[in-house]
Amino acid sequence: MNSNLTIRNFITDLICSVKDSSLIVITGHNNADPDALAAVMGLKEFLNQIYPNKKIDLVLNLNKLAEKIYKEILSDPKWNFSKTYPEKIDLLIITDTSDLGMAIQKESTTPIIQNIIVIDHHVNPIKLDNRVKHSLILSEYSSTAEIITKFFQMQELIPNRDIVLALLAGIITDTGHFRYATKDTLDNAKFLLETGVSISEVTEKLNKKMARSEKIARLKGANRIQKIHYIHDYIVVFSHVSSYEASACKALIDLGADVSIILSYVPKTHEFRISSRAKGKLIRETSLHLGEIMKIIGEKYNGSGGGHDGAAGAYGILSNDNKDYMSELVPEILKLIKKEIGAKVYYD
Numbered sequence: 049m050n051s052n053l054t055i056r057n058f059i060t061d062l063i064c065s066v067k068d069s070s071l072i073v074i075t076g077h078n079n080a081d082p083d084a085l086a087a088v089m090g091l092k093e094f095l096n097q098i099y100p101n102k103k104i105d106l107v108l109n110l111n112k113l114a115e116k117i118y119k120e121i122l123s124d125p126k127w128n129f130s131k132t133y134p135e136k137i138d139l140l141i142i143t144d145t146s147d148l149g150m151a152i153q154k155e156s157t158t159p160i161i162q163n164i165i166v167i168d169h170h171v172n173p174i175k176l177d178n179r180v181k182h183s184l185i186l187s188e189y190s191s192t193a194e195i196i197t198k199f200f201q202m203q204e205l206i207p208n209r210d211i212v213l214a215l216l217a218g219i220i221t222d223t224g225h226f227r228y229a230t231k232d233t234l235d236n237a238k239f240l241l242e243t244g245v246s247i248s249e250v251t252e253k254l255n256k257k258m259a260r261s262e263k264i265a266r267l268k269g270a271n272r273i274q275k276i277h278y279i280h281d282y283i284v285v286f287s288h289v290s291s292y293e294a295s296a297c298k299a300l301i302d303l304g305a306d307v308s309i310i311l312s313y314v315p316k317t318h319e320f321r322i323s324s325r326a327k328g329k330l331i332r333e334t335s336l337h338l339g340e341i342m343k344i345i346g347e348k349y350n351g352s353g354g355g356h357d358g359a360a361g362a363y364g365i366l367s368n369d370n371k372d373y374m375s376e377l378v379p380e381i382l383k384l385i386k387k388e389i390g391a392k393v394y395y396d
């Protein structure tokens with residue numbers, strides 16, 4: 049089905065569900081990034097432009113970058129983000145993830161939820177929670193912010209200035225400053241820019257200085273590469289750090305790796321996290337999809353995983369404290385990567 053028709057039908061279902069519910073909560077994944085922040089704010093504004101008197105609660109805890117955007121880019125940061133859920137929810141709308149587990153804090157008590165709606169741009173999950181009534185999962189979209197931007201366009205509504213800035217920030221950060229943008233992404237961003245904001249209003253604030261601890265994590269990441277794996281002409285590396293995995297992962301790509309995988313392990317809880325990235329050229333030339341690999345690894349280890357073809361993550365728990373977690377996990381991930389890169393190389 050044509051994606052615009054899918055969106056049109058979804059908007060109709062969404063509006064109907066909101067109309068019929070009274071205790072409504074919009075949320076994003078834990079440690080919300082700028083895209084999740086934009087999705088939550090944008091969706092609330094969208095629904096309130098249609099139903100001005102509908103009370104919609106927001107549950108969100110922001111990561112550092114989202115916090116920065118919220119405080120420094122928005123002119124009126126007076127949104128009420130709760131960190132905990134109310135006891136009872138008629139309609140929970142989850143954005144920027146399809147996994148209820150990623151949207152509910154581990155420590156908090158699970159609310160009683162009647163119906164769930166999912167809006168996401170990551171890979172389709174194998175199974176959705178059985179309370180999910182409607183879902184819109186569009187992996188061809190760069191970001192959830194871009195999907196919400198499309199909602200405004202289709203309903204011929206204009207978001208207010210702060211929402212435009214938040215949506216733009218979501219698109220900019222999820223596309224690596226438009227590096228991974230498609231023609232449609234640029235069309236949708238154009239709709240936002242036509243309201244009178246400029247890209248530099250967002251990007252100037254995003255170019256933050258790197259913290260010393262982040263620089264050290266990146267250097268340690270490079271220092272701890274034990275072996276360079278060669279698959280065809282591609283270079284694949286694994287390393288480990290205890291914090292800033294995503295940044296260290298990106299640093300190894302900047303150094304020259306085609307695929308970079310960073311692990312991080314907490315001995316106390318036996319929990320591990322994985323951050324992975326691949327260069328666009330490799331993604332275009334092979335069938336590698338890191339989001340799918342991370343999903344397999346996360347699920348195998350009682351956790352979760354997913355993401356895009358070129359950037360994805362996972363978390364899981366080892367059955368016992370394994371100090372040698374690298375030798376347990378690396379061969380498994382490498383096998384999956386080899387299968388995709390090795391089997392199918394598309395030459396121009």
Ligand SMILES: [Mn+2]
Pocket residue numbers: 083084144169190191192222
């Ligand atoms: Mn996103």
